[in-house]
Amino acid sequence: MKHEELVNMNMKDLKARLKEIGTQAQTAEGEALDALTTEAEDINGILQDIQNRANITRLAAQAGDNAGEGTPGEKGDDVKNKKREERGQSLKDGKTVQFNAKVAFGSVQNALSVTQAVTPKHTASDVKETFNDVSSLVDRVRAIPLNGGETYQRGYVKSYGDGAGSTAESADYSATEPTFGYVTMEKQKITAYTEEPEEMVKLPNADYDSVVEGSVTRAIRKYMNRQIMIGDGTSGKFKGIFHNPTKAADQVIDPAKDLSMKAITDETLDDIIYGYGGDEEVEDVAVLILNKKDLKAFAKLKDKQGRKFYTIVNHGNTGTIDGVPYVINSACKAVTDAQTSTAEYCMAYGPLSNYEMPIFSDIDARKSTDYKFKQGQIAYRADIFAGGAVAAYNGFIRVKRPEAGK
Template identity: 50%
Template sequence: MKTVIQKKFPLKMKLQYFGKKSRLQEIIDRKAEIRSLLEGDQEVDLGELETELRELADEQEKIEKRNRLLEEARSINEGNETETRTVETFNSEPEVRESNELVESEKRGQELKENRAVTVGSGDVLLPNHQASDIRPNFNEVSSLLDRVSHKTLKGGESYSQPYVKGYGEGDYTEEGGNYAEAETQFGYADITKAKITSYAEDTEELQKLPAADYDGEVMKGITIASRKKMTREILIGNGSTNRLTGIFSSAATAIDSETDLEISSINEGTLDDIIYSFGGDEDVEDTAVLILNKKDLKTFAKLRSADGKRIYNVKSNGNTGTIDGVPFIINSACKAVSDSKTVGGDYSMAYGPLSNYQLTIFSDMEVKRSTDFKFRQGMIAHKGVVFAGGNVISKNGFLRVKKAEEV
């Protein structure tokens, strides 16, 4: 597109106008050179370039002002000859863009002199990194056995002794004037001593203050879970020594007669019946008992099929618990699976009995504390938890223990 402008001015004035226009182009060209110097890697005198840019800008402003006044004077000069001049408007757009670039160059030069960081380009080369505001949980690591056994609270205590009946005597015939038959009730005692269970973790102050997700809250929660995880395993495998719980599988659980232990070499269609009818006294078949086993053995129960392909056991599970043919079970990884090739003869694999026959005694509440003093200089935050507890089997042969049979 072209715009035709009617102008009238003397020939002498035309020469002056185009002379000044040529100088204006020189200024623009020089500014472009200075911009190239600033964008390049070579060393330059920033002070000298700044002074020159300022002088060029002042001169350019004077020339442009002079040209504007010249055009105004030309428009009111009615007695001079008329000249038609064509201005190509599309040439003005590069000049505007050039002018903007020069302004940015001047600004960049000033910032370089003041040792500022200069942005020479931008774009989505590095994508933004966003973090979620929540933390996804892990699989359950604490067997519900801990919450299902019997609990007793003795805050401030050191030890506890729970009596239990070992057996009753039996009456007998007696001759006239003879002594009565001995029928003493036999008692036993399950000793429960205090054990200290602790957990400790550290995290940085950045994890507490900066992330969107609550990492510090998960660390605090983890302290409690760690203690519970240890205790629920010790209910089965605690060796009963000093500062230890006494587990169901331990020889220190004196309430259980080791001669009642059941040995099996594999899980088959008769395994559950063998366990149920082997537990308890000679006069009753006990009910409301719970089978404690490894998840691998539960899988073996579920996979057993009869000759016609039907399930032998009806297994229903709900997380950590469920039933096998209506018999309640609890999964606990401290049991060594019979179906695991790594389990050797004599290893305990299952326990069967009422969970109230095991007593967990709490000598102090679970206490979790946070401290910034220990590693104050490093900005580390320490978390610790402690609970004093004890446990033991408190009923005569309260559980039937199942172990893997020795290979013949």
């Protein structure tokens, strides 16, 4: 649905549409899945706007309700009297209460001169987040839940055989045996840990504590995103798309198929698309993984008339280049960066389902106030057991920036 239609829907209908998108996404692929993702992100933004407006309305209503003087007296309707009653009942029940510091230490204010008067400070009710630093790649590769497992082995076809031919009478048939390969994915323990002083949770209004708590999970997802691309494949580690095992028999992607590029040109996208896949067809469900700098180079390229050569549609971390889906991942080097003394991988193109990521456990996130109780520190930790590797022979074509001088 278009944005104009979505903004005219109520919250109930938006949530129903979001649920419908979730169902459709189970079977959607390629551009259809990208469209559903974009619509879901749009709906989430609209729902957040609705919630923000509701919060503002609620705060305004509360301000209006508290503006009156109320009825004086110990049991009156005065707001202060009601708070006193609530605190008194809480104390009787053995609960912790808070008193206004100005009331408890009123003499401090009396000691201030006019020139020392403190002006009031106002604090926002939320924490403004920074730019997204987690690629959506981790959500789009093929995740396989295998709770409690240790390893996961995937078999794949390397060749269907090409030995068919004519045979003389009574002679042996032509041999056309397919060739298979296997890749093993071992579990890796990925962890994140952080601490914060207990004063953090007492800061006014904004929920700083939830931001710190969520950061450990975010850090794990960021690490997994990088490992999908550059995991070195050592014992118990991800085997990234850019990983080349020493033994040729273990290489799921043939390095001889890699493309070498020094710059983004008007032929770059065609070279990648037609360089991927078999000799008999052009693949149409593949995604380009690249650095944001190279996406910028695609966007800036112009034809002889000064018009943009590529049509780029951006949707945050994803989008399309002339209809070809892309996803940004900072683990990729940039073709447009200066050449170094060694060749470096910069882009990969292929169906994201060709990378499999077995998940051997859920993300276990915990909060503890006991570890450094004496220092008043709150600790957060999160961990997950997972692995990953390319699971199809030549499942991606890779673009490499050559070493300097070549």
